[in-house]
Amino acid sequence: GESVGLHLPTLSVQEGDNSIINCAYSNSASDYFIWYKQESGKGPQFIIDIRSNMDKRQGQRVTVLLNKTVKHLSLQIAATQPGDSAVYFCAETGDTDKLIFGTGTRLQVFP
Amino acid sequence: DAGVIQSPRHEVTEMGQEVTLRCKPISGHDYLFWYRQTMMRGLELLIYFNNNVPIDDSGMPEDRFSAKMPNASFSTLKIQPSEPRDSAVYFCASTKFRDLTPLHFGNGTRLTVT
Numbered sequence: 001g002e003s004v005g006l007h008l009p010t011l012s013v014q015e016g017d018n019s020i021i022n023c024a025y026s027n028s029a030s031d032y033f034i035w036y037k038q039e040s041g042k043g044p045q046f047i048i049d050i051r052s053n054m055d056k057r058q059g060q061r062v063t064v065l066l067n068k069t070v071k072h073l074s075l076q077i078a079a080t081q082p083g084d085s086a087v088y089f090c091a092e093t094g095d096t097d098k099l100i101f102g103t104g105t106r107l108q109v110f111p
Numbered sequence: 112d113a114g115v116i117q118s119p120r121h122e123v124t125e126m127g128q129e130v131t132l133r134c135k136p137i138s139g140h141d142y143l144f145w146y147r148q149t150m151m152r153g154l155e156l157l158i159y160f161n162n163n164v165p166i167d168d169s170g171m172p173e174d175r176f177s178a179k180m181p182n183a184s185f186s187t188l189k190i191q192p193s194e195p196r197d198s199a200v201y202f203c204a205s206t207k208f209r210d211l212t213p214l215h216f217g218n219g220t221r222l223t224v225t
Contacts (some may be wrong), residue, residue: 034213043115043202043216044154089154098167099144099214101154 008087010106019077021105023090028071030092034099035064035075039086044101047075047088077107085109113137115217117203123223129191132220134203135184144214145178145188146202154202160186172197193224 013019025033031052036044050057050064050073057064063076073090090102116135124130136143144159158168163180171178175194180186190197204216 041218043204043218044214045216046213049212096167098156098159100156103153 008104008106010108012108012110013080015080015082015109015111017080019075019080019084019107019109021075021077021088021107023073023075023102023105025071025073025090025092025102027092027094027100028068030094032093033064033066033073034091034093035062035073036089036091036101037084037086038089038104044089080107080109082109082111115203115205115215117201117217117220119220120218121221121223123225124193125225126194127192128224129189130193130197130222130224132188132201132203132222134186134188134217136186136203136205137207137215138184140205140207140215141183142206142208143180143186144204144206145186146204146216147199148202148219149199157188190222193222195224198222198224 034049035047037047038044048059048062048064050066055066061078065074077084085108087104087106089104091099093099115137118133141162145157146154147157148154155170157170158178159166160180176190178188200219200221202216202219204214206214
């Protein structure tokens, strides 16, 4: 399934550099945040999550930072690889079981 | 683990026809979600089920859309009659826990209504 169209914000990075993808969320009651990666023709794939009682969480080559004061979430990818090229979505959920997705950022990795 | 399985992968139909999209969640997952993805609106939650019971259908666009989950291993999303503006990629997702960790998506059904 093609993810989103031509009007997505795009981040272009060189292979080996670090990438930072940002997301602003709207609901101050949200207490759980997730980053998803969507490759062309596929469904979103879970990358990493963080709860509101934390401000940083690290995974393999990825780090998520949460700033509740300004309602901002970021995803850092270390040593970006061509396989990281995809659309990245942040998602939030709060006092309901609903997971609400942001509009997405396209990451392009060039050699 | 086969993951969430959706069928068909592609569906092309004429306006006015009935369309049925199918989903098999991961075994043991108690929550099932239907999302729609378009260029204009991104990923939108349509409806979700818990233990086969619809919990929130506030995202369903209109009465032309309906969803069922007759058992824990199968769900359908039906559009009748279909319209060109229904063209989108429809995703099904499932998870075991209420905290949605993590939500597993299928690869979607691309629907084109001409």
